[in-house]
Amino acid sequence: MFYYIEQMKRGELLGSLEHIILLALVRLDGNAHGMIVRREIEERTGRNISIGAVYATLERLETKGYVSSFTGEPTPERGGRAKRMFRVEAAGKRALEVSEQTILSMTAGLKDRWRTI
Amino acid sequence: MSRSSPPTLACRLLETIVPTPYREAILGDLIEEYRLRTQSTSRFTASRWFWSQTCRSVPSIVWSSLRSRDCLISICTAMGVYIVMKILEHAAELAISKWVAPQPTTYVVLAPVVFLTSSAIGGCVTARIHRGATKFLALMVMITVAVLIDLKVCTIPVPWWYEFGFLTLGPLAVIITPTLFGRLKQQGAVA
Numbered sequence: 342m343f344y345y346i347e348q349m350k351r352g353e354l355l356g357s358l359e360h361i362i363l364l365a366l367v368r369l370d371g372n373a374h375g376m377i378v379r380r381e382i383e384e385r386t387g388r389n390i391s392i393g394a395v396y397a398t399l400e401r402l403e404t405k406g407y408v409s410s411f412t413g414e415p416t417p418e419r420g421g422r423a424k425r426m427f428r429v430e431a432a433g434k435r436a437l438e439v440s441e442q443t444i445l446s447m448t449a450g451l452k453d454r455w456r457t458i
Numbered sequence: 459m460s461r462s463s464p465p466t467l468a469c470r471l472l473e474t475i476v477p478t479p480y481r482e483a484i485l486g487d488l489i490e491e492y493r494l495r496t497q498s499t500s501r502f503t504a505s506r507w508f509w510s511q512t513c514r515s516v517p518s519i520v521w522s523s524l525r526s527r528d529c530l531i532s533i534c535t536a537m538g539v540y541i542v543m544k545i546l547e548h549a550a551e552l553a554i555s556k557w558v559a560p561q562p563t564t565y566v567v568l569a570p571v572v573f574l575t576s577s578a579i580g581g582c583v584t585a586r587i588h589r590g591a592t593k594f595l596a597l598m599v600m601i602t603v604a605v606l607i608d609l610k611v612c613t614i615p616v617p618w619w620y621e622f623g624f625l626t627l628g629p630l631a632v633i634i635t636p637t638l639f640g641r642l643k644q645q646g647a648v649a
Contacts, residue, residue: 376487392487393515396480397522415486418493422486 355440358398361386363407363437366429374413374424375399399427407433464492465505468512474633476519477528477590484515520593528590535587536594543580547572562614573624577631585636592636596629603628 355363365381366373373381375395383389402408413424469485476484488511495504523529550572555565577599584591603624606612612621 374487375483376491379487391514391518392484392511393476393518396484397518400480400522412482415482416490418490419486420489422482422489424486425480425483 355436356398358390358394359402359407360437360440361388362395362398363402363429363433366408366427367434367437372426372428374426378427402433403427405432405436406430407436462493462496464489464508465512468509470634470637472512472515474637475516475593477523477526488512523590532588532591532594535584535591536598539580539584539587539591540595540598542583543576547576550576566614566616566620570620570623570627574627574631577628578635581632581635582639584632585640589636592633596632599632600625600629 361382362378365378365385368385369377369381375392378399379390379392379395382395399408399410403410407430408427409430410425410427413426415421415423469489472485472488473481488508492504492508495507523532551565551569554568554572558568580595580599581592584595603621607621607625
């Protein structure tokens with residue numbers, strides 16, 4: 342774990358929305374489009390985020406190589422527009438593991454301190 | 459507008475602002491969700507949701523575009539077109555004041571026509587060179603007009619809506635004209 346953290350540059354650390362969106366993609370079997378991701382986050386966290394924010398974050402994650410995307414078939418329900426499906430890549434899974442481990446390391450032994458803050 | 463068709467203006471706004479790779483996906487997602495919502499709620503509620511998503515998405519999309527490399531090309535294109543646009547506008551205004559209408563009142567009447575025409579042509583040229591640059595051109599037009607109003611460059615007394623018209627219709631002409639031309643071209647191709 343420490344090896345991974347040392348290996349990750351500052352720019353590669355996940356932001357909070359990036360973290361949430363990657364987790365949502367994993368929950369959705371690593372294969373979903375923007376609106377499904379938005380709905381999953383809203384249902385689980387109560388955060389009403391905009392579709393623009395979801396796609397902007399997904400685009401950023403794609404640039405970092407954490408997710409990949411492909412274009413689906415256009416359907417009449419979508420006004421003849423195609424879906425953009427996203428899937429989590431190995432680098433994305435690794436980034437999630439590192440984030441989780443970082444949070445676990447930083448919060449370890451803090452239970453007693455919460456009461457004093 | 460039928461029950462299942464989303465607000466047209468919001469769609470046009472997104473079509474203009476969202477960069478090409480995600481334009482289809484974002485609009486498609488919103489339209490699909492809008493149609494689902496019209497089945498369970500009123501059209502008004504669904505439209506309000508659509509508008510809320512559109513307005514809240516714009517800052518994220520604009521910020522994301524600004525961070526990408528594509529942004530520099532867009533800004534350079536917009537600046538280049540803006541400079542040419544202003545030179546032509548100035549030349550047209552000089553010609554009007556010299557040969558067509560020397561009186562200030564007539565000049566006040568013709569100035570908006572020159573301004574809107576140059577904004578519309580500028581918008582079309584920018585969209586032809588680099589579609590993403592139109593929003594930057596619109597922003598430049600808006601900022602310039604706001605600065606000129608603040609500096610009180612116009613010495614002729616005019617009503618408030620005259621200046622407000624410049625401030626709003628100029629950027630709108632830049633954004634909407636290329637879309638309208640695109641639609642007309644499409645219709646022409648179909649016919």
